[in-house]
Amino acid sequence: MKLKIEGLSKAFDGNQVLRGVDLEFAEGELSVIVGASGTGKSVLLKHVVGLLKPDAGRILVDGQDIVALSEDDLMAVRRRFGMIFQSAGLLQSLTVGQNVGIVLEELQGKGTAEVGEIVTAKLKAVGLDGREDQMPATLSGGQRKRAAIARALTTEADCLLFDEPTAGLDPVIAATIDEVIRKVNETTGATTIVVTHDLASIFAIAQKVHMLYEGKVIFSGTTDEFRASDDKRIKEFLARDMAAQNSR
Secondary structure, three states: OOEEEEEEEEEEOOEEEEEEEEEEEOOOOEEEEEOOOOOOHHHHHHHHOOOOOOOEEEEEEOOEEHHHOOHHHHHHHHOOEEEEOOOOOOOOOOOHHHHHHHHHHHOOOOOHHHHHHHHHHHHHHOOOOOOOOOOHHHOOHHHHHHHHHHHHHOOOOOEEEEEOOOOOOOHHHHHHHHHHHHHHHHHHOOEEEEEOOOHHHHHHHOOEEEEEEOOEEEEEEOHHHHHHOOOHHHHHHHHHHHHHHHOO
């Protein structure tokens, strides 16, 4: 999926969150969106999947402006996205396998045997072989994130969106999630967008980095270019987050 954002603006109760955001994501690329809390990163993701309507601007999915679509047409576009939330969003009353297969059963109407085969394959892809019958409460934080990724993979999405996937995880577990994201991007070819403030994640997985500051894009480039930037705001972000991570 090719994704392009043009002049995106959004305010809530007079508070301007996005101020004319312009971004472009190449097909199959793994991009990371960074920035301090409150800069509009998660709000931007919600616009991409049509959960929010902008005050101004366009969101082009393979050249089609989804902002102008009806709700029915927008639902068809949303099915091309897989979103992994910070909380993982697993249903506690269902087993891991049921959580992963819920889209296949309820939205795609696949039979039990086919669902079982797909669920097994997707859990294996994220390193959760044989966990189908476990309950979410028995999984670690990192395992719950992996299960959420497996569920997103069942949709065969053209674009995967991750909202702070390593938040709350220790560095070792966070690194395993980064590796899963990187491998999923490589094996599926899905355009992948990760919102994070984790410096280790940024430099471990990003092919392209985009930084938001006060609702505007102030940087787009490679990780090497990001690290070498002379922009004072980027230097402060890197220094502050490095200090925070070293203090853990």
